[in-house]
Amino acid sequence: MNITILGTGFAALTAVKQTRKQLPDAEITVIAPNKKLVYLPSIIWIPAREKQGKSLEVDLTKFFARQNVNYIQASVTNVTNKGRTVVTTEGEYQNDGLIIATGGRFIKKLPGIEHAITPCEGIAAAEAIRDKLDSMSGGTIAIGFGGNPNEPSAMRGGPMFEFLFGIDTLLRRQGRRDKFEIIFFNPAPQPGKRLGDKVPNAVLKMMAKKGIKTELGHKMKGFEANKVITEGTEFHADMILFMPGMTGPAWLQDSEIEKSAGGMIKANELCQVEGLEKTYVAGDSGSYPGPDWQAKQAHAADLQATTASQNLASELQGRVPTEVIKHELICIIDTLSHGVFIKRTEQGTTLLPPCRLMHFAKKFFEWWYLRQYR
Structure with missing residues (x-):
């Protein structure tokens, strides 16, 4: 067969x-x-x-x-x-x-979306973020994500939190965070709720602590070369990272x-x-x-x-199939120095505060996972 x-x-x-x-x-x-x-x-x-x-x-x-x-x-x-x-x-x-x-496939219907980098498109997109950051002496960085209104699970929120916190950490290490404004935007008033009820408050507290501004709760309208436009506001941005929903x-x-x-x-x-x-x-x-x-x-x-x-x-083999999907969400939101561990099952959510061990655990898991294919 x-x-x-x-x-x-x-x-x-x-x-x-x-x-x-x-x-x-x-x-x-x-x-x-x-x-x-x-x-x-x-x-x-x-x-x-x-x-x-x-x-x-x-x-x-x-x-x-x-x-x-x-x-x-x-x-x-x-x-x-x-x-x-x-x-x-x-x-x-x-x-x-x-x-x-x-x-x-990412839904790229928003007007002007070509002015935004879609990070999870792959290595080239991440390299474009790296090169753009290197070329900037300061300015505003806008980072956000959307969804598919007809498919709640078709979104990539976790990686965008990682790019957000990772860029903040990188700029601090370079001693130039004060030259940048970082804005997180999202049409949901409580971004990250899919990860668990406790997650939105946890990530928003992390943003506030790091001086990351937020624009939340307004439906996306589109982008211009240096602008993010929502139904509630619009603001200047020298670099835009946006993850649309998927289909x-x-x-x-x-x-x-x-x-x-x-x-x-x-x-x-x-x-x-x-x-x-x-x-x-x-x-x-x-x-x-x-x-x-x-x-x-x-x-x-x-x-x-x-x-x-x-x-x-x-x-x-002529048998009746009986295995059903196991619904389990496990992720580590990495900040470049720490990791926030999240596990959600149908029994509830486990959320651990930022921990350096989780940062190294995420790197170790990459090695462990890829060794089976090398």
Whole structure:
């Protein structure tokens, strides 16, 4: 049997490992534009030169060889035939089972959004932040994030807090924080609430302590070259970092696959694509039932991929799939010197105050996680 997995991110690579574990004799094919994993959680350290972009890219050639994977370098353009055919830029490929992990896409509809840097677009974006900071002798830095109103989980708030606090720490280390004004903006009056009820107050207190100004509770209208514009205010900014909400991958728009109101692949609690057999989704491209605080990236994507792989194996072996998604959000908001540990489950939230040990724990986790793919 041929199992096809789309993507080379967290969810896709966990799906490779778990599928090989469940189906040791299966033929596994990975389709993706590049044979590499980019470890996005650590791009927050690029502006301070604590990480170089190349160190966060892992060539997957050896990992694919160990897992006995067939790799096809191509971009997905559609999934047809009730999941059994993947249409790509290099032709069509058939499968007996499919796991979609192609990631999401940032919603770039706000007027003037080209004037803002979107940090989580990758290494190049983080390097652009680094270079811009180096060129500035002072000024105003505006940092914020938005969401997808039809998909509460499709946002990237945590990394923006990290860029915010990391830039503050960097400027202090350089002895030039007094030459900069830092403004955090967000349409929500309590940003970060998805991380837990205690988090908004905690991060806002950290901002106040560090002299970071806030503009909260006003819907975004757009940007100009040196300006942030909301329905309640507008203000000057010499550098703008903005993370918009996310929607599904570009290829999904014209696909027969059922989509959620937010433009994601609609899935059930098994990670199974709605209405399709032996077809699953994991990570940012999916829309899953569950709490409105659920995450879809990094650790959460790994959990979804494990669920998808186990259920696909069950289907292919003639059993009824029963594994349901484990909803668990774990993150460390890093400040370049300290880390704030947050864990949220359906039982509640654990929030630890800033701690130097958590900063080093986050760096250690990168090494520990990537060693399996190097």
